[in-house]
Amino acid sequence: MFSAWLFRAIYNKIELKKEKAVTYILSDAEKALINDGDIILRYGHGLVSDYIVNSFNEEFKISHCGIINKKENGELEIIHSESSSFLVEEGIQRQDFDSFTDSGHKNSVIIVRFNKCEQSELNKITKRAQYYLDQNIPFAYTIKTEDTSKMFCSEIIWHVFLDSYNTDIFAVNGMERDFKQFKNFRDSTQFDIILNHQTKLNIAHR
Numbered sequence: 001m002f003s004a005w006l007f008r009a010i011y012n013k014i015e016l017k018k019e020k021a022v023t024y025i026l027s028d029a030e031k032a033l034i035n036d037g038d039i040i041l042r043y044g045h046g047l048v049s050d051y052i053v054n055s056f057n058e059e060f061k062i063s064h065c066g067i068i069n070k071k072e073n074g075e076l077e078i079i080h081s082e083s084s085s086f087l088v089e090e091g092i093q094r095q096d097f098d099s100f101t102d103s104g105h106k107n108s109v110i111i112v113r114f115n116k117c118e119q120s121e122l123n124k125i126t127k128r129a130q131y132y133l134d135q136n137i138p139f140a141y142t143i144k145t146e147d148t149s150k151m152f153c154s155e156i157i158w159h160v161f162l163d164s165y166n167t168d169i170f171a172v173n174g175m176e177r178d179f180k181q182f183k184n185f186r187d188s189t190q191f192d193i194i195l196n197h198q199t200k201l202n203i204a205h206r
Helices: 002-021 047-057 097-102 123-134 153-165
Strands: 039-042 064-070 075-083 091-096 110-112 193-197
Touching: 039 091, 047 075, 064 123, 064 153, 075 097, 075 123, 075 153, 091 097, 123 153
Parallel strands: none
Antiparallel strands: 039 064, 039 110, 064 075, 075 091, 110 193
16 A cells, blocks of 8 residues: 555656756747637646557547636636545645646646537636535545535536536437546537647647
8 A cells, every 4th residue: 555655755856857847838829719608628747647548549638628717807617526636625726727737747638618608608617617616515435416415527518508608518329428538528519619728739648
């Protein structure tokens, strides 16, 4: 048990050095494309992030997601549920947009927008995310979708869309719901891709 903890601690320390070695901030022009309620996906650093990417084995390397809150003054922040060892606290929280992207692998960000509602209704997403944020919900390490006392990153987004639009974003074409993937956020029947850095320049393969 101790050896496993030590391995994870050393691994994450090395990953943290990698994270701080490169600045990854989106340009003002790219930020101008973003709307309130957009979903951001990225590949984070650390043992858990690498495990998720390797086990999901999807076309794009994604380990984490969150909801973008665009304030009236144009400032951006992320509402997400995080388990990262690099943050002070775990669970649903808000984080500055630049800090969120900068803590991921360079060129790993993908931003998508729900396309099954009017633009004027996208703010329902952040309003509902704010509701769960106010509950101080801790991070979930197991999948129990009917239990909202704890939530992992994609689970909070699933609940937000279910509550706001009565839409199950993880049940497509009658297929069995599967939270162990991020590809549903690239399903063109539900989401439009606003920005995809992974098609511009592939991030390093492990």
